[in-house]
Amino acid sequence: MLSRPAPDAAALVFLLDVDNTLLDNDRFAADLGERLEQSFGQVERERYWAIYAQLRDTLGYADYLGALQRFRSGLDNDPALLQMSNYLLEYPFAERLYPHALDTVAHLRTLGTTAILSDGDVVFQPRKIHRAGLWDALDGEVLIYIHKQQMLVAMQQRYPAAHYVMVDDKPQILADMKQHLGHKLTTVFVRQGHYAAAGGAIGPAPDITIACIADLRERKLEDFQPAARTIPLPAA
Structure with a gap:
Protein backbone atom coordinates (compact mmCIF):
# COMPACT_ATOMS: atom_id res chain seq x y z
CA MET A 1 0.00 0.00 0.00
CA LEU A 2 1.48 3.34 -1.04
CA SER A 3 1.86 5.94 1.68
CA ARG A 4 0.35 9.35 1.15
CA PRO A 5 3.04 12.00 0.58
CA ALA A 6 3.37 14.62 3.29
CA PRO A 7 1.89 17.99 2.31
CA ASP A 8 4.31 20.82 1.64
CA ALA A 9 4.60 23.38 4.42
CA ALA A 10 2.81 26.66 3.77
CA ALA A 11 4.06 30.06 4.81
CA LEU A 12 0.76 30.93 6.45
CA VAL A 13 -2.44 29.01 7.24
CA PHE A 14 -5.70 30.70 8.23
CA LEU A 15 -7.97 28.63 10.48
CA LEU A 16 -11.59 29.74 10.70
CA ASP A 17 -14.17 28.81 13.30
CA VAL A 18 -17.75 28.46 12.05
CA ASP A 19 -20.42 29.07 14.72
CA ASN A 20 -20.78 32.79 15.51
CA THR A 21 -17.61 33.43 13.50
CA LEU A 22 -18.71 32.83 9.91
CA LEU A 23 -22.41 32.28 10.56
CA ASP A 24 -24.91 33.42 13.16
CA ASN A 25 -25.47 30.25 15.16
CA ALA A 94 -26.58 30.02 3.88
CA GLU A 95 -29.08 32.66 5.03
CA ARG A 96 -27.34 32.84 8.41
CA LEU A 97 -23.88 33.67 7.11
CA TYR A 98 -22.67 36.98 8.47
CA PRO A 99 -22.46 39.78 5.89
CA HIS A 100 -19.48 39.32 3.56
CA ALA A 101 -18.44 36.04 5.19
CA LEU A 102 -17.80 34.40 1.82
CA ASP A 103 -16.00 37.52 0.57
CA THR A 104 -13.78 37.30 3.65
CA VAL A 105 -12.99 33.66 2.97
CA ALA A 106 -12.11 34.51 -0.63
CA HIS A 107 -9.84 37.36 0.51
CA LEU A 108 -7.99 35.24 3.06
CA ARG A 109 -7.40 32.56 0.44
CA THR A 110 -5.45 35.13 -1.58
CA LEU A 111 -3.13 35.57 1.42
CA GLY A 112 -2.55 31.95 2.40
CA THR A 113 -3.96 28.47 2.81
CA THR A 114 -7.38 28.75 4.46
CA ALA A 115 -9.37 26.07 6.24
CA ILE A 116 -12.19 25.62 8.71
CA LEU A 117 -11.23 24.41 12.18
CA SER A 118 -14.43 23.69 14.08
CA ASP A 119 -15.79 21.76 17.03
CA GLY A 120 -18.79 19.50 16.49
CA ASP A 121 -20.21 16.09 15.68
CA VAL A 122 -19.50 14.21 12.45
CA VAL A 123 -23.02 14.47 10.98
CA PHE A 124 -24.70 17.78 11.73
CA GLN A 125 -21.64 20.05 11.74
CA PRO A 126 -20.47 18.97 8.26
CA ARG A 127 -24.06 19.28 7.06
CA LYS A 128 -24.20 22.82 8.42
CA ILE A 129 -20.96 23.73 6.67
CA HIS A 130 -22.22 22.27 3.39
CA ARG A 131 -25.61 24.00 3.66
CA ALA A 132 -23.94 27.34 4.38
CA GLY A 133 -21.86 27.10 1.21
CA LEU A 134 -18.63 27.11 3.20
CA TRP A 135 -17.51 23.62 2.20
CA ASP A 136 -17.49 24.56 -1.48
CA ALA A 137 -16.01 27.99 -0.79
CA LEU A 138 -13.04 26.30 0.88
CA ASP A 139 -12.80 23.35 -1.55
CA GLY A 140 -13.42 20.93 1.31
CA GLU A 141 -10.57 22.20 3.50
CA VAL A 142 -12.44 21.40 6.72
CA LEU A 143 -11.38 19.99 10.09
CA ILE A 144 -13.97 19.12 12.75
CA TYR A 145 -12.90 17.88 16.17
CA ILE A 146 -14.52 17.46 19.57
CA HIS A 147 -12.08 19.92 21.18
CA LYS A 148 -10.05 21.60 18.47
CA GLN A 149 -7.66 23.23 20.93
CA GLN A 150 -6.60 19.71 21.98
CA MET A 151 -5.96 18.59 18.39
CA LEU A 152 -3.24 21.01 17.39
CA VAL A 153 -0.72 18.29 16.58
CA ALA A 154 -3.18 16.66 14.18
CA MET A 155 -4.03 20.06 12.70
CA GLN A 156 -0.36 20.78 12.03
CA GLN A 157 0.09 17.38 10.41
CA ARG A 158 -2.79 18.16 8.06
CA TYR A 159 -1.68 21.75 7.45
CA PRO A 160 2.05 22.17 8.13
CA ALA A 161 3.02 25.84 8.13
CA ALA A 162 5.53 28.36 9.39
CA HIS A 163 2.73 30.40 10.96
CA TYR A 164 -0.97 30.06 11.76
CA VAL A 165 -3.85 32.50 12.22
CA MET A 166 -6.88 31.37 14.25
CA VAL A 167 -10.12 33.34 13.89
CA ASP A 168 -12.72 32.61 16.57
CA ASP A 169 -15.47 34.17 18.69
CA LYS A 170 -14.40 32.34 21.88
CA PRO A 171 -11.54 34.07 23.74
CA GLN A 172 -10.81 31.03 25.90
CA ILE A 173 -10.17 28.79 22.89
CA LEU A 174 -7.89 31.42 21.39
CA ALA A 175 -5.99 31.69 24.67
CA ASP A 176 -5.63 27.91 24.96
CA MET A 177 -4.29 27.65 21.43
CA LYS A 178 -1.87 30.53 22.01
CA GLN A 179 -0.50 28.80 25.09
CA HIS A 180 0.33 25.74 23.01
CA LEU A 181 1.54 27.31 19.75
CA GLY A 182 3.09 30.51 21.11
CA HIS A 183 4.80 32.67 18.49
CA LYS A 184 3.62 30.34 15.70
CA LEU A 185 0.04 31.58 16.14
CA THR A 186 -1.72 34.90 15.66
CA THR A 187 -5.12 34.93 17.37
CA VAL A 188 -8.03 36.95 15.99
CA PHE A 189 -11.02 37.53 18.26
CA VAL A 190 -14.32 38.30 16.50
CA ARG A 191 -16.81 40.10 18.76
CA GLN A 192 -19.89 38.25 17.50
CA GLY A 193 -22.33 35.99 19.35
CA HIS A 194 -23.07 35.28 22.99
CA TYR A 195 -19.61 33.96 23.89
CA ALA A 196 -17.99 37.18 22.73
CA ALA A 197 -20.62 39.25 24.54
CA ALA A 198 -19.95 37.45 27.83
CA GLY A 199 -16.73 39.42 28.21
CA GLY A 200 -14.26 38.83 31.02
CA ALA A 201 -10.49 39.06 31.08
CA ILE A 202 -8.77 36.02 29.61
CA GLY A 203 -5.04 35.71 29.11
CA PRO A 204 -3.16 35.72 26.92
CA ALA A 205 -5.22 38.42 25.24
CA PRO A 206 -6.00 38.07 21.51
CA ASP A 207 -3.44 39.52 19.13
CA ILE A 208 -6.15 41.13 17.01
CA THR A 209 -9.74 42.05 17.91
CA ILE A 210 -12.34 42.86 15.27
CA ALA A 211 -16.02 43.78 15.46
CA CYS A 212 -17.19 41.44 12.71
CA ILE A 213 -15.81 38.88 10.30
CA ALA A 214 -16.11 41.30 7.36
CA ASP A 215 -13.40 43.47 8.93
CA LEU A 216 -10.79 40.93 7.83
CA ARG A 217 -11.39 41.89 4.22
CA GLU A 218 -9.34 45.03 4.85
CA ARG A 219 -6.39 43.22 6.40
CA LYS A 220 -3.12 42.66 4.57
CA LEU A 221 -0.64 39.82 4.91
CA GLU A 222 1.67 41.80 7.17
CA ASP A 223 -1.15 42.36 9.67
CA PHE A 224 -1.00 38.68 10.60
CA GLN A 225 2.76 38.32 10.97
CA PRO A 226 4.13 37.38 14.41
CA ALA A 227 4.09 40.29 16.82
CA ALA A 228 7.24 41.49 18.53
CA ARG A 229 5.89 40.37 21.92
CA THR A 230 5.25 36.66 21.85
CA ILE A 231 4.53 33.88 24.28
CA PRO A 232 7.31 31.29 24.45
CA LEU A 233 6.52 27.76 23.40
CA PRO A 234 6.02 25.34 26.30
CA ALA A 235 9.01 23.23 27.30
CA ALA A 236 9.13 19.76 25.78
Whole structure:
Protein backbone atom coordinates (compact mmCIF):
# COMPACT_ATOMS: atom_id res chain seq x y z
CA MET A 1 0.00 0.00 0.00
CA LEU A 2 1.48 3.34 -1.04
CA SER A 3 1.86 5.94 1.68
CA ARG A 4 0.35 9.35 1.15
CA PRO A 5 3.04 12.00 0.58
CA ALA A 6 3.37 14.62 3.29
CA PRO A 7 1.89 17.99 2.31
CA ASP A 8 4.31 20.82 1.64
CA ALA A 9 4.60 23.38 4.42
CA ALA A 10 2.81 26.66 3.77
CA ALA A 11 4.06 30.06 4.81
CA LEU A 12 0.76 30.93 6.45
CA VAL A 13 -2.44 29.01 7.24
CA PHE A 14 -5.70 30.70 8.23
CA LEU A 15 -7.97 28.63 10.48
CA LEU A 16 -11.59 29.74 10.70
CA ASP A 17 -14.17 28.81 13.30
CA VAL A 18 -17.75 28.46 12.05
CA ASP A 19 -20.42 29.07 14.72
CA ASN A 20 -20.78 32.79 15.51
CA THR A 21 -17.61 33.43 13.50
CA LEU A 22 -18.71 32.83 9.91
CA LEU A 23 -22.41 32.28 10.56
CA ASP A 24 -24.91 33.42 13.16
CA ASN A 25 -25.47 30.25 15.16
CA ASP A 26 -27.32 32.19 17.87
CA ARG A 27 -29.97 33.05 15.27
CA PHE A 28 -30.21 29.39 14.29
CA ALA A 29 -30.70 28.39 17.94
CA ALA A 30 -33.43 31.01 18.32
CA ASP A 31 -35.18 29.72 15.20
CA LEU A 32 -34.94 26.15 16.47
CA GLY A 33 -36.40 27.13 19.83
CA GLU A 34 -39.28 28.91 18.13
CA ARG A 35 -39.99 25.88 15.94
CA LEU A 36 -39.94 23.56 18.96
CA GLU A 37 -42.40 25.75 20.84
CA GLN A 38 -44.73 26.00 17.83
CA SER A 39 -44.69 22.23 17.38
CA PHE A 40 -44.66 20.96 20.96
CA GLY A 41 -45.27 23.84 23.35
CA GLN A 42 -43.09 25.77 25.79
CA VAL A 43 -42.61 22.93 28.28
CA GLU A 44 -41.32 20.56 25.61
CA ARG A 45 -39.11 23.25 24.13
CA GLU A 46 -37.48 23.74 27.52
CA ARG A 47 -37.09 19.95 27.86
CA TYR A 48 -35.24 19.81 24.55
CA TRP A 49 -32.80 22.53 25.62
CA ALA A 50 -32.24 20.79 28.96
CA ILE A 51 -31.35 17.58 27.10
CA TYR A 52 -29.12 19.56 24.75
CA ALA A 53 -27.28 21.22 27.66
CA GLN A 54 -26.76 17.90 29.41
CA LEU A 55 -25.38 16.32 26.24
CA ARG A 56 -23.08 19.27 25.63
CA ASP A 57 -21.67 18.99 29.15
CA THR A 58 -21.15 15.25 28.66
CA LEU A 59 -19.78 15.22 25.10
CA GLY A 60 -18.05 18.58 25.00
CA TYR A 61 -19.75 19.76 21.81
CA ALA A 62 -23.19 20.76 20.54
CA ASP A 63 -25.24 17.71 19.49
CA TYR A 64 -28.57 18.93 18.14
CA LEU A 65 -29.43 15.60 16.50
CA GLY A 66 -28.46 13.59 19.57
CA ALA A 67 -30.64 15.84 21.70
CA LEU A 68 -33.53 15.29 19.28
CA GLN A 69 -33.06 11.53 19.52
CA ARG A 70 -33.45 11.69 23.30
CA PHE A 71 -36.21 14.28 23.04
CA ARG A 72 -38.43 11.76 21.18
CA SER A 73 -39.23 9.95 24.44
CA GLY A 74 -42.98 10.25 24.99
CA LEU A 75 -43.54 11.89 21.60
CA ASP A 76 -43.35 8.88 19.26
CA ASN A 77 -46.96 9.32 18.10
CA ASP A 78 -46.65 13.06 17.56
CA PRO A 79 -46.56 13.68 13.78
CA ALA A 80 -44.46 16.81 14.32
CA LEU A 81 -41.57 14.77 15.72
CA LEU A 82 -40.42 13.32 12.41
CA GLN A 83 -40.51 16.75 10.81
CA MET A 84 -37.91 18.07 13.25
CA SER A 85 -35.06 16.03 11.79
CA ASN A 86 -35.83 17.43 8.34
CA TYR A 87 -35.99 20.93 9.83
CA LEU A 88 -32.49 20.52 11.25
CA LEU A 89 -30.90 18.88 8.23
CA GLU A 90 -32.47 21.25 5.70
CA TYR A 91 -32.11 24.46 7.71
CA PRO A 92 -31.01 27.32 5.37
CA PHE A 93 -27.65 28.04 6.94
CA ALA A 94 -26.58 30.02 3.88
CA GLU A 95 -29.08 32.66 5.03
CA ARG A 96 -27.34 32.84 8.41
CA LEU A 97 -23.88 33.67 7.11
CA TYR A 98 -22.67 36.98 8.47
CA PRO A 99 -22.46 39.78 5.89
CA HIS A 100 -19.48 39.32 3.56
CA ALA A 101 -18.44 36.04 5.19
CA LEU A 102 -17.80 34.40 1.82
CA ASP A 103 -16.00 37.52 0.57
CA THR A 104 -13.78 37.30 3.65
CA VAL A 105 -12.99 33.66 2.97
CA ALA A 106 -12.11 34.51 -0.63
CA HIS A 107 -9.84 37.36 0.51
CA LEU A 108 -7.99 35.24 3.06
CA ARG A 109 -7.40 32.56 0.44
CA THR A 110 -5.45 35.13 -1.58
CA LEU A 111 -3.13 35.57 1.42
CA GLY A 112 -2.55 31.95 2.40
CA THR A 113 -3.96 28.47 2.81
CA THR A 114 -7.38 28.75 4.46
CA ALA A 115 -9.37 26.07 6.24
CA ILE A 116 -12.19 25.62 8.71
CA LEU A 117 -11.23 24.41 12.18
CA SER A 118 -14.43 23.69 14.08
CA ASP A 119 -15.79 21.76 17.03
CA GLY A 120 -18.79 19.50 16.49
CA ASP A 121 -20.21 16.09 15.68
CA VAL A 122 -19.50 14.21 12.45
CA VAL A 123 -23.02 14.47 10.98
CA PHE A 124 -24.70 17.78 11.73
CA GLN A 125 -21.64 20.05 11.74
CA PRO A 126 -20.47 18.97 8.26
CA ARG A 127 -24.06 19.28 7.06
CA LYS A 128 -24.20 22.82 8.42
CA ILE A 129 -20.96 23.73 6.67
CA HIS A 130 -22.22 22.27 3.39
CA ARG A 131 -25.61 24.00 3.66
CA ALA A 132 -23.94 27.34 4.38
CA GLY A 133 -21.86 27.10 1.21
CA LEU A 134 -18.63 27.11 3.20
CA TRP A 135 -17.51 23.62 2.20
CA ASP A 136 -17.49 24.56 -1.48
CA ALA A 137 -16.01 27.99 -0.79
CA LEU A 138 -13.04 26.30 0.88
CA ASP A 139 -12.80 23.35 -1.55
CA GLY A 140 -13.42 20.93 1.31
CA GLU A 141 -10.57 22.20 3.50
CA VAL A 142 -12.44 21.40 6.72
CA LEU A 143 -11.38 19.99 10.09
CA ILE A 144 -13.97 19.12 12.75
CA TYR A 145 -12.90 17.88 16.17
CA ILE A 146 -14.52 17.46 19.57
CA HIS A 147 -12.08 19.92 21.18
CA LYS A 148 -10.05 21.60 18.47
CA GLN A 149 -7.66 23.23 20.93
CA GLN A 150 -6.60 19.71 21.98
CA MET A 151 -5.96 18.59 18.39
CA LEU A 152 -3.24 21.01 17.39
CA VAL A 153 -0.72 18.29 16.58
CA ALA A 154 -3.18 16.66 14.18
CA MET A 155 -4.03 20.06 12.70
CA GLN A 156 -0.36 20.78 12.03
CA GLN A 157 0.09 17.38 10.41
CA ARG A 158 -2.79 18.16 8.06
CA TYR A 159 -1.68 21.75 7.45
CA PRO A 160 2.05 22.17 8.13
CA ALA A 161 3.02 25.84 8.13
CA ALA A 162 5.53 28.36 9.39
CA HIS A 163 2.73 30.40 10.96
CA TYR A 164 -0.97 30.06 11.76
CA VAL A 165 -3.85 32.50 12.22
CA MET A 166 -6.88 31.37 14.25
CA VAL A 167 -10.12 33.34 13.89
CA ASP A 168 -12.72 32.61 16.57
CA ASP A 169 -15.47 34.17 18.69
CA LYS A 170 -14.40 32.34 21.88
CA PRO A 171 -11.54 34.07 23.74
CA GLN A 172 -10.81 31.03 25.90
CA ILE A 173 -10.17 28.79 22.89
CA LEU A 174 -7.89 31.42 21.39
CA ALA A 175 -5.99 31.69 24.67
CA ASP A 176 -5.63 27.91 24.96
CA MET A 177 -4.29 27.65 21.43
CA LYS A 178 -1.87 30.53 22.01
CA GLN A 179 -0.50 28.80 25.09
CA HIS A 180 0.33 25.74 23.01
CA LEU A 181 1.54 27.31 19.75
CA GLY A 182 3.09 30.51 21.11
CA HIS A 183 4.80 32.67 18.49
CA LYS A 184 3.62 30.34 15.70
CA LEU A 185 0.04 31.58 16.14
CA THR A 186 -1.72 34.90 15.66
CA THR A 187 -5.12 34.93 17.37
CA VAL A 188 -8.03 36.95 15.99
CA PHE A 189 -11.02 37.53 18.26
CA VAL A 190 -14.32 38.30 16.50
CA ARG A 191 -16.81 40.10 18.76
CA GLN A 192 -19.89 38.25 17.50
CA GLY A 193 -22.33 35.99 19.35
CA HIS A 194 -23.07 35.28 22.99
CA TYR A 195 -19.61 33.96 23.89
CA ALA A 196 -17.99 37.18 22.73
CA ALA A 197 -20.62 39.25 24.54
CA ALA A 198 -19.95 37.45 27.83
CA GLY A 199 -16.73 39.42 28.21
CA GLY A 200 -14.26 38.83 31.02
CA ALA A 201 -10.49 39.06 31.08
CA ILE A 202 -8.77 36.02 29.61
CA GLY A 203 -5.04 35.71 29.11
CA PRO A 204 -3.16 35.72 26.92
CA ALA A 205 -5.22 38.42 25.24
CA PRO A 206 -6.00 38.07 21.51
CA ASP A 207 -3.44 39.52 19.13
CA ILE A 208 -6.15 41.13 17.01
CA THR A 209 -9.74 42.05 17.91
CA ILE A 210 -12.34 42.86 15.27
CA ALA A 211 -16.02 43.78 15.46
CA CYS A 212 -17.19 41.44 12.71
CA ILE A 213 -15.81 38.88 10.30
CA ALA A 214 -16.11 41.30 7.36
CA ASP A 215 -13.40 43.47 8.93
CA LEU A 216 -10.79 40.93 7.83
CA ARG A 217 -11.39 41.89 4.22
CA GLU A 218 -9.34 45.03 4.85
CA ARG A 219 -6.39 43.22 6.40
CA LYS A 220 -3.12 42.66 4.57
CA LEU A 221 -0.64 39.82 4.91
CA GLU A 222 1.67 41.80 7.17
CA ASP A 223 -1.15 42.36 9.67
CA PHE A 224 -1.00 38.68 10.60
CA GLN A 225 2.76 38.32 10.97
CA PRO A 226 4.13 37.38 14.41
CA ALA A 227 4.09 40.29 16.82
CA ALA A 228 7.24 41.49 18.53
CA ARG A 229 5.89 40.37 21.92
CA THR A 230 5.25 36.66 21.85
CA ILE A 231 4.53 33.88 24.28
CA PRO A 232 7.31 31.29 24.45
CA LEU A 233 6.52 27.76 23.40
CA PRO A 234 6.02 25.34 26.30
CA ALA A 235 9.01 23.23 27.30
CA ALA A 236 9.13 19.76 25.78
